[in-house]
Amino acid sequence: MTRLTKKPPILLSLSLALSLSAAPVIDGPLLPACTASVAWASPSAKGNTSGNFQNGGAAAEADGWLYYYENGDLLKARPGEDGTVLVNDINSQLPDPFWGNLNLADGQIFFRTLHGAVYKVSQNGGTPEIFFPAKTPFGTGTCEIFLSGDWLYFNYETTTGMERTSMICRIHPDGTGGEVLKDGTGKEMYWLLDVTEDTIYYTGICHEENVFYNYQMSLDGQNSRRIDFIPYTPILQAVDGWLYFRDSTDDAIKKIRPDGSGLQTIHSRPAAMSFNVSADGSWIYFSSLAQGDTEAAYMRIKTDGTCLQSLGQLTMYHASIAGDRIVSLTSGNMRMIPQASGIPKLEKTGGGFFDQ
Numbered sequence: 001m002t003r004l005t006k007k008p009p010i011l012l013s014l015s016l017a018l019s020l021s022a023a024p025v026i027d028g029p030l031l032p033a034c035t036a037s038v039a040w041a042s043p044s045a046k047g048n049t050s051g052n053f054q055n056g057g058a059a060a061e062a063d064g065w066l067y068y069y070e071n072g073d074l075l076k077a078r079p080g081e082d083g084t085v086l087v088n089d090i091n092s093q094l095p096d097p098f099w100g101n102l103n104l105a106d107g108q109i110f111f112r113t114l115h116g117a118v119y120k121v122s123q124n125g126g127t128p129e130i131f132f133p134a135k136t137p138f139g140t141g142t143c144e145i146f147l148s149g150d151w152l153y154f155n156y157e158t159t160t161g162m163e164r165t166s167m168i169c170r171i172h173p174d175g176t177g178g179e180v181l182k183d184g185t186g187k188e189m190y191w192l193l194d195v196t197e198d199t200i201y202y203t204g205i206c207h208e209e210n211v212f213y214n215y216q217m218s219l220d221g222q223n224s225r226r227i228d229f230i231p232y233t234p235i236l237q238a239v240d241g242w243l244y245f246r247d248s249t250d251d252a253i254k255k256i257r258p259d260g261s262g263l264q265t266i267h268s269r270p271a272a273m274s275f276n277v278s279a280d281g282s283w284i285y286f287s288s289l290a291q292g293d294t295e296a297a298y299m300r301i302k303t304d305g306t307c308l309q310s311l312g313q314l315t316m317y318h319a320s321i322a323g324d325r326i327v328s329l330t331s332g333n334m335r336m337i338p339q340a341s342g343i344p345k346l347e348k349t350g351g352g353f354f355d356q
Contacts, residue, residue, distance in 0.1 A: 047103025047110065047147025050194045050237040051276035051285075052320040056100040057111075058329050059322035061279070066323040067102055067109060067123070070333040071350040074098070074109070076123070079323040086125035093128055094119065100320070100329055103147035105173050116141020116157065131175070147173065148195040151219070155192050155202070158185070163207050166190045168200065168221070181221030193236045195219075199258070201227075201236055201243075216258075229260035235274060240281040244303075246272055253284060255303070266305045270296075274318050277303065285326070287317050298326075298346060311336070312346040 048060040059068035067076045068083070074090045075083035086109075091097050094113055101112040110120045110131065117134030121127070132154070134141035143166070145154040151170040158165050166189050168182040181200070184190055187208065193201040200219060205212045212232045217224035235246040242255045244266075251271035256263045266284065275286035285300045297310040298319070316331040326334040326346060336344040 045105070045147075045149065046195075047105055047145075047152075049277075049279045049321070050196075050239060051278065052322070053101070053144065053146055053194065054235055054237055055274060055276050055318040055320050056329055057102045057320055058100045059320035059325055059327040060102040060104050060109075061322040062104045062123075065123075066325055067104065068320075068322060068325055068327045068333070069098060069100065069102075069329065070327070074111075074121070074125075077323075077325075084125075086123070087121060087128060090128065096134070101145045102320075103145060103152070105147050105152075108173065110145060110147060110152065110173070112142060112145055116143065118142055118145055118154070144192040146192055146195040149197070149219075153181075153192060153195050153200065155190050157189075163187075164189055165207075168192065168202060170219075179221070182217065182224065191234070193234075194238045196238045199238070201238060203232070203234060229263075230254075230256060237275075237277050239277045242281075242303075244275070244277050244284070246275060251289065253286065253301075264305070266303065267301050267308065270299075276319060276321050278321060285311075285319065285321055287315070287319070309343045311344060314346065 048057055052060060059066060064078060065076050066079065070083065072089050072091055073085050074087040075085050077083040095117065097114045099112050099114040103110040107123050108120045109123055110118060112118055113134060115134045117130065118132035119128040120131045132142060140157045142154045142156055145152060150172060152173050153170045155166050155168045158167065165184045165186060167180050167184060168190050169178065169180050171178040182190060187206060189205050191203045193203060198219060199216050201216050203212055204215055214227040214230065214232055214236065215224055216227055230245055231247060231249050233245040233248050237244045243258055244255045247254050250268065252268035253266045253272050253275055254264060255266060270288040272286040273289050275284050277284050281303060283300050284303055288297050288299050296315050297313050298316050299308065299310050301308045316328045319326045319328040324336050326336060332348050333350040334346040335349050337347050338344050
């Protein structure tokens with residue numbers, strides 16, 4: 001971390017960013033001048049699926065290629081094929097360990113480290129380059145990053161006295177146009193949940209109330225309002241006109257329209273610990289909670305509530321789905337193997353993050 005904070009240009013630009021009130025345009029570069037210019041994605045593009053963003057983002061898929069973290073390396077592969085190493089022993093090239101949030105944009109892979117630095121590297125491999133520093137005198141770094149359209153959205157955690165607070169920001173992937181969209185200085189903490197073509201979904205807590213709520217606001221940081229038609233949830237994914245969420249009151253997976261209509265319970269038992277809606281909106285993959293004598297399993301179910309299937313009796317939380325791979329940083333790397341019955345099974349292909 002020290003070598004990042006030794007660079008005066010980084011600290012100067014960040015101090016400017018973090019001293020601004022909600023939704024100003026930052027005057028001057030938010031990122032270090034050495035950041036290479038890259039063309040950003042088209043307005044309809046996302047750097048990864050909302051399900052993977054909600055589950056750590058250890059894998060992503062684009063143009064027929066899978067990008068994923070396995071056994072300390074960053075790799076890419078075609079479905080059904082062995083991986084090609086893009087960055088060997090990536091943790092040896094970073095100030096703190098790789099921590100996912102893979103985003104893909106026009107030949108670049110953006111990712112986050114454990115303590116909140118954002119790096120990028122070519123999709124063809126190479127040496128990771130710093131994109132956003134993890135630690136300044138004002139805070140600790142980014143928590144989540146979401147590339148959507150021509151913006152990289154992120155929440156930056158800060159510290160005011162004894163309270164953890166944060167702000168929601170965005171910047172172009174070439175390092176220009178940085179803006180603070182929502183500033184909780186001194187009183188609020190935010191976590192990004194999802195970003196769609198026109199809406200940011202996030203969780204917030206006001207320290208004075210000590211109560212969590214879910215919110216939505218427009219992409220420019222305006223019109224922030226509480227989502228009062230669902231209970232607080234730390235897991236919410238917007239896919240194909242639905243908001244999928246885990247109801248914190250009963251651990252059931254449900255979906256509802258963004259206007260509050262059409263509430264449906266998709267699955268309730270065994271209860272879900274985490275879930276991931278597939279890119280095409282057809283399946284929900286989830287880790288179950290053991291119920292009585294029911295063994296915990298990693299499962300999937302159709303988004304209409306049919307075809308409940310167990311993919312293996314294993315404990316795996318917060319898994320990213322890409323092609324024929326399921327990747328969990330904390331529980332090892334898995335591959336889905338098609339079976340004659342039509343129900344794929346999981347095969348462990350490597351150690352998890354904490355096994356390194």
